[in-house]
Amino acid sequence: MEPRQYNEKVYNKDVALLRNKIRALEEDILNGKMQVETLADFNRVLEEVIAIESEFSLIYEESLHQNYTLDLNTYFSYESRFLHEFVYFLKIFDNYHKAAGELLIDDATIKQEWKDIITIIRFNKTEMLLEKWGVFLYDKDCENEKEYLASFMKDLQVGLDVSEDNFQNKWQDMVLIEAFKKLDDEISKIDKVRNGDEYDRLVPLYNELNKEIDSKLLPRLKIIISNTNFGNKERYKGNIGAICQQISQKNCSATMESVNRILDAEENPAYYQRMRSKEFQEQRKKDVILDRNFMKQLTLSSQIKYIRLVLQNIISIELEDEEEVAHVFIDGKEYSYPKRYQYRVENYLVDLKQLERRQEKATILEESNSVSEEKATILEKSNSILEEKDQIIAERYAELQLEMDKIIASMRFLEEKGNSYLNKDKVVSGIVNGEKISVLKKDYEEYQTLFQKAKSIKATLIEIETKNHYYEDEKDLGSEKKQIEFWHRRKCEIQKGKKSAFLANAILLINRLNIPKKFQALYTTILYDTESFISSKKYTNSTKRKGLNNLCSLLNRLQDKNYRNEKFVEFVENSKLKMLSSLAMMPVKETETFVIRKVKKSSSKPWKKVVVVSALSSLIGLGALFALSNKKMDVKNFFVANQHSTLPSLETRIEENVVASKMEMLADKIIQYQKEHPDWEMTFEKEQNTPSIMSSVRTTVEQQETLDKVEGAEKVNMYDLVYLKPDSRVFATRGAMESEACSADITVPYQVTGVQYQNGAWISAESKEYDASSMCRACNAQENYSQVRVRLVNPTTGAYIGFVGLDSIVAQNELGKGR
Amino acid sequence: MNPIELYDILTIGGKDGDKEYTVANMIEHNHATYLYLIEVDADENLIESNQMIVRRVLKDGEEAVEVVTDEKEKQEVARLFFRLFKDQMDEMNKEETTGTEN
Known part of the structure; x- marks a missing residue:
């Protein structure tokens, strides 16, 4: 066949066609025109999408070879991302099918999966919108960007009001914010006592702007948040929070709180005046009923003090004769007070608890953050606290898993001893977990203890799993909720x-x-x-x-x-x-x-x-x-x-x-x-055809046959089952922190699920980025085996063990391959 | 003007006023001397975000450096510098392991 004449015009036409095709695909998917109800449907869609992806790659290649001016990546930024992510998720599901086997896949599962994919795709669109919006907020001086974003937002219609008009509103919002910020700066500089006139002039304006922002901008953000319709919104808190903070300007000035208080006072000057009076202050000290308006003016810690003061006043009330008495526990001590205050006391205690909890939270945040006034930093730190907490739980989980493995190994050992014992008189038999087992009479007590231990550890493990959503294996995913959580976590890992x-x-x-x-x-x-x-x-x-x-x-x-x-x-x-x-x-x-003016010797550092x-x-x-x-x-x-x-x-x-x-x-x-x-x-x-560095390195290393040079080293692939040599050291790695964790059980086979390089990079077996097994072969070709580590997992329990040097392992077989 | 040596501090005058750079490396290539410069502050701390490959030239009779603009030339020189730095790194590591560093 004659190769067709390809020129820039044809190319541009191809690009436009493909772009439309992707848009149409997206529309079909999101509007529910493309129904997937059976495995056959799923495979059909997969084929169709992969075909479009190949077409995309071909055009992409063409643009590179021909050196066309159109930068496909930029031009296609939206479509290509949509396409690639879609293919990515389809492939995950496809792999899941293959792993689970066709027998396990019923139509209901397929339907559910399809729903999940759609949700993820929708979710990504919202994310993209947020990202773009973020840029827009900060780059508002650029007319081109503005135009681009207007068309982008017009395109996106994901249940958000992103019409052209609304975009214009957003533009106005920006002006509003600018004005607000300037005003806020001004007000914070004014000493209201010495310069009352100026203050009086600015505050109403400020007030007006603040109301505008609260009534117009914040509701729009709330729409975005509610449209982030995928179950767990945690991940977006930072993103949305960042924009919210920027827009609401709640942190644009350290004086915000005091300005707010002043504004409140402005609205009710008589009350404000009264509040400042000595008599008023004295009266508060005798309150037995909370003055809620007064409380609003107080800081958090003063609010707590005030409620405690009121409670103190109530329990100090002298009881009248024959007056009904109620009891209350405050700080672990019982107090009695007139029953007529019972309703109030109970309410105040609830308020107090809430405030104390808020304060506790604020203290934790403060402690974790040296730059406490920066809310964003606080957010970061609180995240890291959560991560630390997660890490402790994860470590505990891993420890328990290890202990469990050890116990199970000991139980197996006793069972094997019992099974192989010929004199059945000395053996006790029974059914454990549906299996017939035998142990020696003399081992029975030990076996029972181990069994009980295993039972209690299992209960703890299940508790941690449910509380922290640990699902080590996709096959463990039962309920719909668990599945959604699992896929969401997967998504988060991108x-x-x-x-x-x-x-x-x-x-x-x-x-x-x-x-x-x-x-x-x-x-x-x-x-x-x-x-x-x-x-x-x-x-x-x-x-x-x-x-x-x-x-x-x-x-x-x-x-x-x-x-x-x-x-x-x-x-x-x-x-x-x-x-x-x-x-x-x-x-x-x-x-x-540049002219060299002077040459001098560096100091001796x-x-x-x-x-x-x-x-x-x-x-x-x-x-x-x-x-x-x-x-x-x-x-x-x-x-x-x-x-x-x-x-x-x-x-x-x-x-x-x-x-x-x-x-x-x-x-x-x-x-x-x-x-x-x-x-x-x-x-x-x-x-043309210049291979990338990585693929070249891969090929080169694959060609090397240095395996035999190192004594005791066997060929190891992803998913292989391996035993450990005696005295092997297992490393548990958590990010950059690395500690020698324990000596693993050398009698239990582990499965290779990842490779960690000397430079700290690590490749997971699940990684779609690389051909994992060839990367693993690459590791084997390293001269110093201890410098390359493999990640091991207990294949029975799925528990993560840690990393060991390649020199510490003895390959058993390739049974696990092709999971 | 003193001859330039490795790790010397050069005060270079440009549009934005005088700046100090250290000579991180230098090579002779195609009858020219190339310098790999990294900016330093007053305390001679490296400002690693400002690095450049320059050619030594004479401008109006004064010694000057010219930023290498030709892409091919720059890449060629960059490759040479890369090897040089790599060798230096090896050498330093060796010195450290044998404890011969001063």
Whole structure:
């Protein structure tokens, strides 16, 4: 067949057709035109979508080869994301079917799954809207963006009122907020006693604006929140919270609380005056009935004190003769008081409890956060507290699992002993869990103790599971609720999702810094999409350079402030690396020449290594960018594979060898690649069929046959069942923290479900990003086996054991393969 | 002007006033000298976000540096620097393990 004449015109037509096709697909899916009720339906849809995806890839390739000006990724940002995510979820479900076997799949399950997919897709749309909206909020000076967002929002119709008119309203809202913020600043500066006139002039205006915002903007945000219709909204709290905070401006001034109080007083000046009087204050000390209006003016701790004071007053009332008495426990002590106050006392106690709980919460937040006035930071820290709590529970869970495994192993041992004993007189038999077992009479007592122990541990495990939604295995998913939770958790694991929450936070934090507004907008743009920023024609090179430089410094500051939140730090590190790479690769059109004014020797401080590492890190970023320039691999994959986005802060952690080794690892890979492909140029030129670094490294390592060189090492693949050598050390890793956890039971076979590299990056068997088994083979080819660890899971219980060095394991067989 | 050596601090004048850079590395390539510069602050702490590859030139009889703008040239030089840094890193690691560092 003659190859058809492909030119830019045909290409553009193809793109438009495909774009329409994806839109139509989306419409069919979301409007319920595409019904999926049986496995056959499901497979049909999967085929159809995969066909569209291949078409997408073909056109994409074409654009690269032909060097067409249209950047498909930008042009297609919405459609491509929709398509890829859709395919991603379909594939997850498809794998689930394969794993479960056709017998286990009934039509009801299929229907439910389809519903879940649709929910997820809808959910993603809302998320995208929020993200875009976030940018819009901060980048409102850009007319182009405004237009783009208007069309974007018009397109999106996900139950939100995103019509053109409403968009215009939002635009007005921004003006409103600006005015409000300025006014708020002004008011906070005014000393109301000395400058009463000015104060009187501004406060009503402020009041009016505040009401406008409360009545117009906040309800709209509430609509967004209620439209985030997927069960667990936790993940979006940060995102939505960030926008809400920005809009409501509740934290735009430290004086907000006092201003509010003043405003309240403004509305009721007579009361305000009275409240300030001495008599009034004295009267409050004798209250036996809460003055709710007075209470509103108090801070949280004073409110608590006030209720306690009222309660104190009530229990101090002298009882009249024959008066009915009621009793109350306060702080563990019983008090009696006139029964006529009973209703009030009970109500006050409820109020008191609520207030104390609020205060407790606030104290925890305060303690966990050195910069307590920054609400966003508080949010971060409280998240980390929750994470710590989760971690403790998770560790306890893992411990119990281990203990359970040990007990079960001991029980099996006793059973085997009993089963193989020929003299049946010395054996006791019974049915346990539907199976006939025999144990020696002399072992019976021990067996019973073990059995009871196992029972109680199991109960605890189930309790933790139900309370914390631990479902280690998809097959354990029974109820609809559990399934939704499970898929939601899966969804949350997608790096992109996590990143957007951090992105929102970083943007929020940047907007808290005391820097000019236009720079805030610039930094937000860079953070949001570095690549687009670099290629944007809107900014000059010098602006770009300055923006990248300054943002790097800002990120350093943010990182320092949030050093306890590992994930946030990781996100910042990743962003920094992106900045550095972009900086190093920024094309400079005009020649920049600088005169050397002075050359001097550096002082004697030992920073040679810092210089080398710093420069190398930038060059590694550069190398990464070179590799990316052939567009065969996206940024996310590259960093996950090579850096795991953790280039630790050089100033603070330079002494750790891990920095050097991480960089070396990547450097080695690039150099290895160079050796394999001497013709490979570090260039942006789009070469046809240039394989990516990763695939090349993979092939190279696969070709090496170094397995036999290391004594005792066997070939290990994902899902293999392996035993541990005696004295093996098992490491439980939780993020960057690593501790030697325990010596695992060497008599129990474990299943390999992941690989951790020397550089800290780890690949899960479930990962869709890589061919997991070949990555595992790559590990086997490493010369130092102890430097590569595999993640082990007890295949019977699904419990996570930890990581062990490859040199510690003895492969048993490949039974587990192809789960 | 003193000859430039590795880790020297250069005061460089540009549009935005004087800035100090350290010479993180230098190479001779195609009859030119290239420097890998990293900005430093007054206390000689590295400002790692500002790094550049420059060529030593003479401008109006004064010694100056010129930012490498040609993409191909830059990539070629970057690759050379990359190897150099990598070697230096190896060397430092060796020094550390043998305890010969001063």
